[in-house]
Amino acid sequence: MTPDTATVLAIAEGRHPHPHSVLGQHVYGDSVVIRALRPLAETVEAVRDDGSRVKLSHVAEGLWQGMEHGTPRPYHLDTSYDGAPRWIAEDPYRFSPTLGDVDVYLFGEGRHEELWRMLGARVRHHEGVEGTAFAVWAPHARAVRVIGDFNGWNGVAHAMRRLDENGVWELFAPGLTPGHNYKFEILTRHGEWVSRADPMARYTEVPPKTASVVGTSDYEWGDGAWLTERADRDPHNTPMSVYELHLGSWRPGLGYRDLADPLIEYVTELGFTHVEFLPLAEHPYGPSWGYQVTGYYAPTSRFGHPDDLRYLVDRLHQAGIGVLMDWVPGHFPKDEWALGKFDGQPLYEHSDPRRGEQPDWGTLVFNFGDSQVRNFLVANALYWLEEFHIDGLRVDAVASMLYLDYSRDEWLPNEYGGRENLEAISFLQEVNATAYKRNPGIVMIAEESTAFPGVTRPTAGNGLGFGLKWNMGWMHDSLEYVKVDPMWRSHHHHDITFSLQYAFSESFMLPISHDEVVHGKGSLLGKMPGDQWQKLAGVRAYLAYMWGHPGKQLLFMGQEFGQPSEWSEQRGLDWWILDQPAHQGLHRLVGELNRAYRDHPALWQRDNDPRGFEWLVGDDNTNNVVAFTRWSAEREPLVVIVNFSGIPVGPYRLGLPCDGEWVELVNTDAAEFGGSGVGNYGVVTAEATPSHGQPASAELTVPPLGALFLTPQR
Structure with a gap:
């Protein structure tokens, strides 16, 4: 009944892989033996819920043991130390495992889809007591202990038990409340103790501190309507315009x-x-x-x-x-x-x-x-x-x-x-x-x-x-194109059109992400050639081309107003630049592009369908012009035409899907966006003159470093 010397030493040093097999209460015939680890204690008693007491005697190395007739019942430990107040506490080793067979089985199969409910530190009610259940996966460990600010970072009294051959270790710490810092202390196969943060921790100390933190959530969500609507929505074929931020x-x-x-x-x-x-x-x-x-x-x-x-x-x-x-x-x-x-x-x-x-x-x-x-x-x-x-x-x-x-x-x-x-x-x-x-x-x-x-x-x-x-290919090619001076862009026209050869091979998102504005790459504004006006005009035209191109859009913070400097995580954005009217104009344009995008299904409804795109002009490298039609599922057209040259182009005959009046939904060169005001006075009139494979056409002016979105007047 009394453990052998080797077992006592393993328990005393917190390196026994099955401490619950020794500590806690165990049935021997018609009696119950209670064992507890209380180094340096003067007296130890197990106190039952009815007030009855079982005196424990010291065995060796801080291990105490006592016996009474009867069956196992809940108890807590009353311990006295020389010159110190009595310590009354629950015994972690009297509790059964907090993990069930299904949890252990699913994890063993690699199929536990809610693993956070099994491993880590889980504040919970267990066998009538509030506390924290710890569980960790460490299959190569010889022993595992929980250390933290609640035990002076000494885990001898919080040794965990190994539950299965897959290496799941578990311990319930009664009375342990949220807010405590902890780690796992692991005895390796080589006999070395190492401490590790909890891989499943839901809370941590603020870096550079590294401990995990016991915690719980009491947040009450209010987004039920959003989640219900989301479940009925196909995100791949609905508007998605993304603002990326650090x-x-x-x-x-x-x-x-x-x-x-x-x-x-x-x-x-x-x-x-x-x-x-x-x-x-x-x-x-x-x-x-x-x-x-x-x-x-x-x-x-x-x-x-x-x-x-x-x-x-x-x-x-x-x-x-x-x-x-x-x-x-x-x-x-x-x-x-x-x-x-x-x-x-x-x-x-x-x-x-x-x-x-x-x-x-x-x-x-x-x-x-x-x-x-x-x-x-x-x-x-x-x-x-x-x-x-x-x-x-x-x-x-x-x-x-x-x-x-x-x-x-x-x-x-x-x-x-x-x-x-x-x-x-x-x-x-x-x-x-x-x-x-x-x-x-x-x-x-x-x-x-x-x-x-x-x-x-x-x-x-x-x-x-x-x-x-x-779509990293689109990102790379299009940025290489806009870096080139407009005078020489005719020699690089393929860079701005090539993406349409594979645009529907996958479902794409077009990213101008944080990766494109760091490590010496400069900002999007800084990539543009020319003086300040030309740089801003280049950004406006490029973003309009991006919003018109098949695929979702992603833009990293700061590019929406023409951030001048390269981004660094060590400082904020150049918000001060928004005091300048030209940068306010770019900011307004991004808002207008997003509104046009959301309001016109042609720009998103068939992002992943080649029937949603039709070239009008893809080979006009002389003028640095591209033009195409985006079609909605209901065959509503929206025409995009972009002039990547530094001079106005016009009168320019462009084929259109139908005759009649076409509205300039967006003109990136409008004065309100910081442009020069070149355009078509808001309306283009198409006549029944075929051109570019279309039944109608119109003569129009395309502004320098500018883009137009045209929609038929309804």
């Missing part, structure tokens, strides 16, 4: 709650349908912009409590604004207190550095072939979508996941000798299919920079299952 530098000093009012007012004024936040998961290094994640389940505490983020999303939804977020499942940093070699050896990362390290970023790559690692990531995507009501995830660096030789001189082929990462492909298919199945109306977006086939093809058709793909 939360910390949009308005420096604002937290999640403080941001709600000014962001809603600003985005509403500009008419964007969605905002997209750079990653908000916890990350230790601010200049990584959130792309090196250590806390996948924890919103960064830099900007407040997770419920404050819920408030921000809720308010945006109630204002009719969708919320997207960047998600980074491709790699994670090597910080020794986080995921790397979590239980003393590779666990979340692939053990072979040819697959487990990303040389470009000095990071580690997830082991996508491991069922529990995949479960961790799939559930994480669902966590953001379901617990924070995020409307879609933009998956970062997909190309680095798809190819085993991505930025590697030495790489390990797949089982067929190829370069494709078959396990990562399977993971992406799983996360996309699961996200769409559980959350109707959301959108999964791939930042994928290669010609990998079927990125937005359904998984049932052996595609990756994304809803949208960033």
Whole structure:
């Protein structure tokens, strides 16, 4: 009945893998034995709910033991120490596991879609007592302890039990309330104790501190109408105009709650349908912009409590604004207190550095072939979508996941000798299919920079299952084109038209993202040639071309008003420039483009259908002019014509789908937008003279570095 010396030592040192098998209460015949670890105690008693007491005697090394006849019943421990107040507390080791067989089984199969309800620190009511249930996956560990500010960062009295062969460890800490900091202390196979933040932590200390925090949410959502409407909407074929922002530098000093009012007012004024936040998961290094994640389940505490983020999303939804977020499942940093070699050896990362390290970023790559690692990531995507009501995830660096030789001189082929990462492909298919199945109306977006086939093809058709793909080819070619002086653009005309050769091969989003305005690339305004007027005119024409082109739009903060300087996360935007009328004009134009876009289905209804686009002029490199028609599902046309030269073009005969009057819906050279006022006085009259393969045509003037949107007068 009394444990042997080796067992006593293991319990006393907090390294026993099954402490509940020794500590707590155990039946021996018609008696119950109670054991407790209380080093340096003078007396220890187990006090039953009816007030009866069982005196415990010291065995060795701080282990106490007592016996009484009867059956197991609840108790707490009353401990006295020399010169100290009595310590009355519940015994963590009298409680049964907080995890059920179904939870353990699903995780063992890699199919627990709500993993955050199983692992991590969960404040809960268990067997009549309030407390915190801890659970962690550490299959290579010899022992695991919970350490924190509640036990002086000494986990001997909070050793966890191993529940199964998959390596799930569990402990219920009675009386432990929200707000406490904690980590897991793990005994590796090599006999070394290492401390790690909780991979499933929902709360963290503010960086550079690294502890996890026990917490709970009591937020009451008010966006039910938004979610109901979202479930009935197809985001791939409805308006989506996205304002991308880095939360910390949009308005420096604002937290999640403080941001709600000014962001809603600003985005509403500009008419964007969605905002997209750079990653908000916890990350230790601010200049990584959130792309090196250590806390996948924890919103960064830099900007407040997770419920404050819920408030921000809720308010945006109630204002009719969708919320997207960047998600980074491709790699994670090597910080020794986080995921790397979590239980003393590779666990979340692939053990072979040819697959487990990303040389470009000095990071580690997830082991996508491991069922529990995949479960961790799939559930994480669902966590953001379901617990924070995020409307879609933009998956970062997909190309680095798809190819085993991505930025590697030495790489390990797949089982067929190829370069494709078959396990990562399977993971992406799983996360996309699961996200769409559980959350109707959301959108999964791939930042994928290669010609990998079927990125937005359904998984049932052996595609990756994304809803949208960033069109990096369009971004690269069009920016290269607009950098060229208009005098020489005729030699580069193919750059501005080539994207239409593949525009319907995938469902695309057109990004002018944060990546295009950093690392010496300058701002969008700075890319334009010419004097200040020409630069602003170039931005206006380019954005109109972007809004007219098939695909959704994404614009990084600051470009909507002509940010002069390159973006840096260390400072705010150049808001002062909005005092200048010319920049106010660009700002107004973006709002007008968004309003025209939302009001005219021709600009979005057939984004993914070649019947929604028709060239009018694609080969006029002499004038640097392109023109095309966008068609709605009801065959309502909207004509876009862009003059990328520095001089007006006209009279210019352009074929149109029908005769009659056509309204200048948008003229980027209008004086209200900071332009020179060249145009057609608001109306173009088409006659029944065929041209450009159309039954009608009109002679019109196209302003310098300008664009027109034309719609038939109804």
